[in-house]
Each structure stands twice: as C-alpha cells, then as structure tokens.
C-alpha cells in the first residue's frame with residue numbers, strides 16, 4: 001500500500017465509512033490519525049458530523065475513503081442518524097478503559113441496523129489500548145461480541161500511539177473491494193497485526209484474505 005499523492009485526486013472506488021460510538025472514546029482522534037498521523041490530547045467534542053477524505057492505493061487501485069466522524073453526544077443523535085443510510089462501512093468504537101462505552105456497542109449496532117443500509121460492513125474498534133493499566137474491557141469479550149453480531153473484525157487501536165489505526169481503515173477498504181468482486185492480496189503488515197490485537201471474524205472471498 002502507498003501513501004496518498006496529494007496531486008492526484010482521481011479514484012477507482014469511493015467508500016463511505018461512518019464512525020459511531022459513545023462520546024470521548026476517541027473517534028475524532030482516530031480519524032485525525034488516519035488522515036494526518038497527528039494526535040491531540042485536548043480534542044474538542046464533535047458537533048454533529050465532521051467529514052474527512054483520504055485516498056489509499058491498494059493493489060494498484062485508488063480507493064477514496066470518505067470518513068464521516070459523528071458526535072457521540074446524545075443531543076446530536078437525530079443529525080448523526082441521517083448519515084447512516086449512505087455508509088458502506090461502519091466502525092463502532094469504544095474505549096477499552098471505560099466498560100460503559102463497550103456496553104453501549106449493541107445500542108449503536110441496533111441504531112445502525114435501524115437507520116443504515118442492510119448490508120453495511122461493521123468493525124468493532126477498542127481504542128486507547130496505550131492505557132493498558134486502566135483496561136476494563138478484555139479483548140476476548142470484544143471478539144465474542146463481534147463474532148455474535150457478524151461483524152467483520154474486532155481490533156484494538158491507539159490513536160495516541162498510532163497503533164493499528166491505518167490497518168483498521170485499510171482492512172475496511174480491502175473487504176469493501178472484495179464485496180465489489182475484487183479479490184485483493186493479503187497485506188503483510190495487517191497479517192502480523194491481526195495475530196496480536198485484532199481478529200478477523202468474517203473470512204473473505206476465496207478463503208481468508210485477512211489472516
């Protein structure tokens with residue numbers, strides 16, 4: 001996979017990804033890390049929905065990722081729900097140091113099922129894995145939930161340490177390419193990552209393209 005060429009805005013595929021989950025789990029920081037590699041300790045709460053774009057090159061195809069970063073605060077729920085319908089993929093994020101944010105995941109999933117497209121691809125993202133000493137959610141519990149709910153994968157990330165953030169978006173892009181009939185070659189970096197803090201739940205076309 002190559003980095004984005006800012007001079008070239010052409011693309012072969014356009015995928016819309018929505019980030020949902022409780023307030024302060026780190027959705028905006030994850031998007032910023034994906035977009036620019038930057039992290040902010042004093043990130044403001046999102047008002048409504050923010051929009052970011054980054055084009056990835058995967059197996060020679062230019063894949064434009066339109067990322068919709070939604071507000072987790074309850075008062076924005078009506079606005080954020082209106083963005084669900086057009087999403088091809090959804091990342092449901094929780095904070096590994098706050099059990100209540102993990103307990104909310106099912107509620108977010110139900111909202112997605114209610115307002116989103118029927119075949120929307122979902123991944124479960126446990127963020128802030130740099131705060132291991134404060135961990136309240138075991139990765140095994142996340143894998144179990146993701147499996148029960150037919151999600152693509154469970155991953156743990158750190159926006160602060162830039163751990164597995166890029167991989168999470170690339171994984172979504174690869175699976176969406178596969179759904180469009182393209183069998184993409186496995187990513188060697190993702191291969192290593194998936195053995196440690198991530199588990200692919202759904203296997204891809206022609207066997208398993210992730211693990």
Ligand SMILES: Nc1nc2c(ncn2[C@@H]2O[C@H](COP(=O)(O)OP(=O)(O)OP(=O)(O)O)[C@@H](O)[C@H]2O)c(=O)[nH]1
Pocket residue numbers: 021022023024025026027028029030040041042043044045046047070071072073127128129130131157158159160161
């Ligand atoms: N230690 C640590 N802190 C993080 C990480 N990601 C985000 N944070 C912090 O968590 C807080 C909330 O991050 P945001 O990205 O604003 O959370 P959000 O989910 O977008 O919140 P809303 O916009 O209200 O829905 C900020 O203080 C961030 O600095 C991470 O990976 N590790």
Ligand SMILES: [Mg+2]
Pocket residue numbers: 027028029044045046069070071072
């Ligand atoms: Mg935010």
